[in-house]
Amino acid sequence: MNRLIVEGLEAGYGAVTVLRDVSLEVAEGELVALVGMNGNGKSTLLNTILGFVRPRAGRVVLEWDGASIDLAKTAPHDITNLGIASVPEGRRLVPNLTVEENLVLAGGGPRGRADLKANLASCLEMFPILQERRRQFASTLSGGEQQMLAIARALMTSPQVMVIDEPSVGLAPIIVDQVIATIRQLQERRKLTILMAEQSFFQTIAVSSRAYVLAHGRIIRTFERDLDAVGADEIRNAIMGLG
Numbered sequence: 001m002n003r004l005i006v007e008g009l010e011a012g013y014g015a016v017t018v019l020r021d022v023s024l025e026v027a028e029g030e031l032v033a034l035v036g037m038n039g040n041g042k043s044t045l046l047n048t049i050l051g052f053v054r055p056r057a058g059r060v061v062l063e064w065d066g067a068s069i070d071l072a073k074t075a076p077h078d079i080t081n082l083g084i085a086s087v088p089e090g091r092r093l094v095p096n097l098t099v100e101e102n103l104v105l106a107g108g109g110p111r112g113r114a115d116l117k118a119n120l121a122s123c124l125e126m127f128p129i130l131q132e133r134r135r136q137f138a139s140t141l142s143g144g145e146q147q148m149l150a151i152a153r154a155l156m157t158s159p160q161v162m163v164i165d166e167p168s169v170g171l172a173p174i175i176v177d178q179v180i181a182t183i184r185q186l187q188e189r190r191k192l193t194i195l196m197a198e199q200s201f202f203q204t205i206a207v208s209s210r211a212y213v214l215a216h217g218r219i220i221r222t223f224e225r226d227l228d229a230v231g232a233d234e235i236r237n238a239i240m241g242l243g
Protein backbone atom coordinates (compact mmCIF):
# COMPACT_ATOMS: atom_id res chain seq x y z
CA MET A 1 0.00 0.00 0.00
CA ASN A 2 1.32 3.45 -0.90
CA ARG A 3 1.57 5.67 2.15
CA LEU A 4 3.47 8.21 4.19
CA ILE A 5 4.39 7.04 7.68
CA VAL A 6 5.58 8.92 10.74
CA GLU A 7 6.55 6.74 13.67
CA GLY A 8 7.71 7.65 17.18
CA LEU A 9 8.87 11.03 15.98
CA GLU A 10 10.75 13.37 18.30
CA ALA A 11 11.89 16.75 16.98
CA GLY A 12 12.61 20.27 18.16
CA TYR A 13 14.91 23.23 17.97
CA GLY A 14 18.15 23.46 19.98
CA ALA A 15 17.43 22.52 23.56
CA VAL A 16 13.67 22.66 23.02
CA THR A 17 11.75 19.48 22.24
CA VAL A 18 8.52 20.21 20.35
CA LEU A 19 7.28 16.83 19.09
CA ARG A 20 7.21 13.76 21.33
CA ASP A 21 6.42 10.26 20.16
CA VAL A 22 4.29 11.37 17.20
CA SER A 23 2.99 8.60 14.95
CA LEU A 24 0.64 9.01 12.02
CA GLU A 25 -0.08 7.61 8.62
CA VAL A 26 -1.52 9.00 5.40
CA ALA A 27 -2.56 6.36 2.87
CA GLU A 28 -2.77 7.02 -0.86
CA GLY A 29 -5.86 9.05 -1.74
CA GLU A 30 -6.64 10.17 1.79
CA LEU A 31 -7.14 13.74 2.97
CA VAL A 32 -5.91 13.67 6.55
CA ALA A 33 -6.30 16.65 8.85
CA LEU A 34 -3.85 17.66 11.54
CA VAL A 35 -5.65 19.97 13.92
CA GLY A 36 -4.45 21.79 16.99
CA MET A 37 -4.15 25.24 18.46
CA ASN A 38 -1.28 27.73 17.99
CA GLY A 39 2.18 26.58 18.88
CA ASN A 40 1.36 22.93 19.37
CA GLY A 41 3.80 21.70 16.74
CA LYS A 42 1.78 21.36 13.51
CA SER A 43 4.29 23.21 11.35
CA THR A 44 7.20 21.47 13.05
CA LEU A 45 5.66 18.12 12.15
CA LEU A 46 5.00 19.11 8.53
CA ASN A 47 8.48 20.61 8.20
CA THR A 48 9.99 17.38 9.53
CA ILE A 49 8.18 15.44 6.80
CA LEU A 50 9.47 17.95 4.23
CA GLY A 51 13.08 17.60 5.44
CA PHE A 52 13.47 21.12 6.86
CA VAL A 53 13.58 19.91 10.47
CA ARG A 54 15.58 16.76 11.26
CA PRO A 55 14.10 14.28 13.74
CA ARG A 56 15.99 13.35 16.89
CA ALA A 57 14.26 10.02 17.08
CA GLY A 58 11.69 8.06 15.13
CA ARG A 59 11.04 7.55 11.45
CA VAL A 60 9.56 9.43 8.51
CA VAL A 61 9.13 7.05 5.58
CA LEU A 62 7.53 7.27 2.16
CA GLU A 63 6.41 3.84 0.97
CA TRP A 64 5.46 4.26 -2.68
CA ASP A 65 5.47 1.99 -5.72
CA GLY A 66 7.39 -0.69 -3.89
CA ALA A 67 10.16 1.63 -2.65
CA SER A 68 10.64 2.63 0.98
CA ILE A 69 12.41 5.96 1.37
CA ASP A 70 13.73 7.40 4.62
CA LEU A 71 12.76 11.08 4.38
CA ALA A 72 14.76 11.93 7.51
CA LYS A 73 17.88 11.32 5.43
CA THR A 74 16.64 13.02 2.26
CA ALA A 75 17.31 16.66 1.29
CA PRO A 76 14.23 18.90 0.93
CA HIS A 77 14.65 19.33 -2.85
CA ASP A 78 14.93 15.56 -3.27
CA ILE A 79 11.75 15.17 -1.21
CA THR A 80 10.02 17.47 -3.74
CA ASN A 81 11.46 15.33 -6.54
CA LEU A 82 9.94 12.24 -4.91
CA GLY A 83 6.51 13.82 -5.44
CA ILE A 84 5.83 15.43 -2.06
CA ALA A 85 4.83 19.07 -2.58
CA SER A 86 4.57 21.77 0.07
CA VAL A 87 2.00 24.52 0.43
CA PRO A 88 3.78 26.37 3.24
CA GLU A 89 2.41 28.43 6.10
CA GLY A 90 2.24 32.07 5.02
CA ARG A 91 2.25 31.06 1.31
CA ARG A 92 5.83 32.26 0.62
CA LEU A 93 5.23 33.41 -2.92
CA VAL A 94 7.81 35.50 -4.75
CA PRO A 95 6.04 38.87 -4.42
CA ASN A 96 7.69 40.69 -7.32
CA LEU A 97 7.21 37.91 -9.83
CA THR A 98 3.94 37.56 -11.71
CA VAL A 99 1.45 34.77 -11.10
CA GLU A 100 2.70 32.95 -14.21
CA GLU A 101 6.37 33.46 -13.28
CA ASN A 102 5.76 32.01 -9.82
CA LEU A 103 4.20 28.94 -11.43
CA VAL A 104 6.89 28.49 -14.08
CA LEU A 105 9.63 28.88 -11.48
CA ALA A 106 8.13 26.10 -9.37
CA GLY A 107 7.52 23.87 -12.38
CA GLY A 108 11.08 24.03 -13.71
CA GLY A 109 12.54 21.39 -11.37
CA PRO A 110 13.48 17.85 -12.40
CA ARG A 111 10.06 16.39 -11.63
CA GLY A 112 7.77 18.99 -13.23
CA ARG A 113 9.97 20.13 -16.13
CA ALA A 114 8.80 17.64 -18.75
CA ASP A 115 5.16 18.55 -18.07
CA LEU A 116 5.69 22.27 -17.53
CA LYS A 117 3.34 23.46 -20.29
CA ALA A 118 0.62 20.96 -19.48
CA ASN A 119 0.87 21.68 -15.74
CA LEU A 120 0.67 25.43 -16.34
CA ALA A 121 -2.37 25.03 -18.59
CA SER A 122 -4.11 22.77 -16.09
CA CYS A 123 -3.41 25.13 -13.17
CA LEU A 124 -4.79 28.11 -15.09
CA GLU A 125 -7.82 26.07 -16.06
CA MET A 126 -8.42 24.89 -12.52
CA PHE A 127 -8.05 28.42 -11.13
CA PRO A 128 -9.69 30.84 -13.59
CA ILE A 129 -8.81 33.75 -11.29
CA LEU A 130 -5.10 32.97 -11.77
CA GLN A 131 -5.60 32.85 -15.53
CA GLU A 132 -7.23 36.29 -15.33
CA ARG A 133 -4.38 37.65 -13.21
CA ARG A 134 -1.47 35.82 -14.67
CA ARG A 135 0.54 38.92 -15.57
CA GLN A 136 -0.05 40.54 -12.20
CA PHE A 137 2.60 40.55 -9.46
CA ALA A 138 1.88 37.99 -6.76
CA SER A 139 2.06 40.78 -4.16
CA THR A 140 -1.01 42.44 -5.67
CA LEU A 141 -3.29 39.42 -5.22
CA SER A 142 -5.85 39.18 -2.44
CA GLY A 143 -5.17 36.73 0.39
CA GLY A 144 -7.49 34.11 -1.08
CA GLU A 145 -5.93 34.48 -4.55
CA GLN A 146 -2.46 34.15 -3.04
CA GLN A 147 -3.50 30.93 -1.34
CA MET A 148 -4.84 29.57 -4.65
CA LEU A 149 -1.51 30.48 -6.24
CA ALA A 150 0.40 28.69 -3.47
CA ILE A 151 -1.70 25.57 -4.11
CA ALA A 152 -1.27 25.86 -7.89
CA ARG A 153 2.48 26.31 -7.43
CA ALA A 154 2.63 23.01 -5.55
CA LEU A 155 0.76 21.31 -8.41
CA MET A 156 3.47 22.48 -10.83
CA THR A 157 5.84 19.88 -9.35
CA SER A 158 3.52 17.00 -10.44
CA PRO A 159 3.10 15.72 -6.89
CA GLN A 160 1.28 12.67 -5.61
CA VAL A 161 1.39 13.87 -2.00
CA MET A 162 0.66 17.41 -0.80
CA VAL A 163 1.54 18.78 2.63
CA ILE A 164 -0.52 21.90 3.30
CA ASP A 165 0.08 24.16 6.30
CA GLU A 166 -2.84 26.30 7.51
CA PRO A 167 -4.20 27.46 4.15
CA SER A 168 -7.03 29.40 5.79
CA VAL A 169 -4.93 31.76 7.92
CA GLY A 170 -5.96 35.38 7.54
CA LEU A 171 -8.83 34.70 5.13
CA ALA A 172 -12.48 35.74 5.44
CA PRO A 173 -14.80 32.83 6.35
CA ILE A 174 -16.35 32.58 2.88
CA ILE A 175 -12.88 32.39 1.31
CA VAL A 176 -11.85 29.75 3.87
CA ASP A 177 -14.72 27.61 2.61
CA GLN A 178 -13.58 28.09 -1.00
CA VAL A 179 -9.98 27.17 -0.24
CA ILE A 180 -10.97 24.07 1.69
CA ALA A 181 -13.40 23.05 -1.07
CA THR A 182 -10.58 23.40 -3.60
CA ILE A 183 -8.34 21.15 -1.53
CA ARG A 184 -11.12 18.60 -1.29
CA GLN A 185 -11.50 18.67 -5.09
CA LEU A 186 -7.79 17.99 -5.51
CA GLN A 187 -8.11 14.90 -3.38
CA GLU A 188 -11.26 13.69 -5.14
CA ARG A 189 -10.62 14.54 -8.76
CA ARG A 190 -6.83 14.25 -8.96
CA LYS A 191 -6.57 11.45 -6.42
CA LEU A 192 -3.97 13.41 -4.50
CA THR A 193 -2.86 12.29 -1.07
CA ILE A 194 -3.06 15.22 1.34
CA LEU A 195 -1.93 15.99 4.87
CA MET A 196 -3.29 19.36 5.96
CA ALA A 197 -2.72 21.31 9.17
CA GLU A 198 -5.57 23.64 10.03
CA GLN A 199 -7.11 25.64 12.82
CA SER A 200 -10.48 26.03 11.09
CA PHE A 201 -11.17 22.59 12.38
CA PHE A 202 -14.89 22.24 11.76
CA GLN A 203 -14.59 23.03 8.05
CA THR A 204 -11.49 20.87 7.79
CA ILE A 205 -12.84 17.87 9.59
CA ALA A 206 -15.99 18.06 7.46
CA VAL A 207 -13.96 17.27 4.32
CA SER A 208 -11.33 14.94 5.81
CA SER A 209 -11.02 11.16 5.67
CA ARG A 210 -9.44 11.10 9.12
CA ALA A 211 -8.04 13.59 11.63
CA TYR A 212 -5.30 13.75 14.24
CA VAL A 213 -5.37 16.20 17.12
CA LEU A 214 -1.98 17.55 18.17
CA ALA A 215 -1.55 19.16 21.60
CA HIS A 216 1.74 20.04 23.25
CA GLY A 217 3.61 18.11 20.58
CA ARG A 218 1.71 14.85 21.05
CA ILE A 219 -1.11 13.24 19.14
CA ILE A 220 -3.80 13.20 21.81
CA ARG A 221 -6.70 11.98 19.73
CA THR A 222 -7.33 10.30 16.40
CA PHE A 223 -10.67 10.41 14.59
CA GLU A 224 -10.52 7.36 12.34
CA ARG A 225 -13.84 7.54 10.51
CA ASP A 226 -17.42 8.70 10.69
CA LEU A 227 -16.20 12.22 11.25
CA ASP A 228 -19.65 13.44 10.31
CA ALA A 229 -21.09 11.51 13.23
CA VAL A 230 -18.71 13.05 15.75
CA GLY A 231 -20.37 15.92 17.55
CA ALA A 232 -18.94 19.43 17.31
CA ASP A 233 -18.48 19.52 21.09
CA GLU A 234 -16.46 16.34 21.07
CA ILE A 235 -14.16 17.69 18.40
CA ARG A 236 -13.80 21.03 20.14
CA ASN A 237 -13.05 19.38 23.49
CA ALA A 238 -10.40 17.15 21.96
CA ILE A 239 -8.69 20.10 20.31
CA MET A 240 -8.77 22.13 23.49
CA GLY A 241 -7.14 19.18 25.23
CA LEU A 242 -10.21 18.45 27.35
CA GLY A 243 -11.25 15.27 25.62
Ligand SMILES: Nc1ncnc2c1ncn2[C@@H]1O[C@H](COP(=O)(O)OP(=O)(O)OP(=O)(O)O)[C@@H](O)[C@H]1O
Nearest residue numbers: 013018036037038039040041042043044045089166
Ligand atom coordinates in the same frame (compact mmCIF):
# COMPACT_ATOMS: atom_id res chain seq x y z
N1 LIG B 1 12.62 27.78 14.02
C1 LIG B 1 12.29 27.66 15.30
N2 LIG B 1 13.19 27.84 16.30
C2 LIG B 1 12.84 27.69 17.59
N3 LIG B 1 11.60 27.38 18.03
C3 LIG B 1 10.66 27.20 17.08
C4 LIG B 1 10.93 27.33 15.69
N4 LIG B 1 9.80 27.10 15.00
C5 LIG B 1 8.84 26.83 15.92
N5 LIG B 1 9.35 26.88 17.17
C6 LIG B 1 8.63 26.62 18.43
O1 LIG B 1 8.07 25.31 18.35
C7 LIG B 1 6.78 25.29 18.95
C8 LIG B 1 5.78 24.73 17.94
O2 LIG B 1 5.65 25.64 16.86
P1 LIG B 1 4.94 25.27 15.49
O3 LIG B 1 5.21 26.40 14.57
O4 LIG B 1 5.36 23.92 15.06
O5 LIG B 1 3.41 25.24 15.94
P2 LIG B 1 2.07 25.32 15.10
O6 LIG B 1 1.15 24.31 15.68
O7 LIG B 1 2.38 25.23 13.66
O8 LIG B 1 1.52 26.77 15.45
P3 LIG B 1 0.65 27.80 14.54
O9 LIG B 1 -0.75 27.28 14.54
O10 LIG B 1 0.77 29.09 15.25
O11 LIG B 1 1.27 27.83 13.17
C9 LIG B 1 6.47 26.68 19.41
O12 LIG B 1 6.75 26.76 20.78
C10 LIG B 1 7.45 27.54 18.60
O13 LIG B 1 7.82 28.69 19.31
Ligand SMILES: [Mg+2]
Nearest residue numbers: 042043089166
Ligand atom coordinates in the same frame (compact mmCIF):
# COMPACT_ATOMS: atom_id res chain seq x y z
MG1 LIG C 1 2.12 26.49 12.08
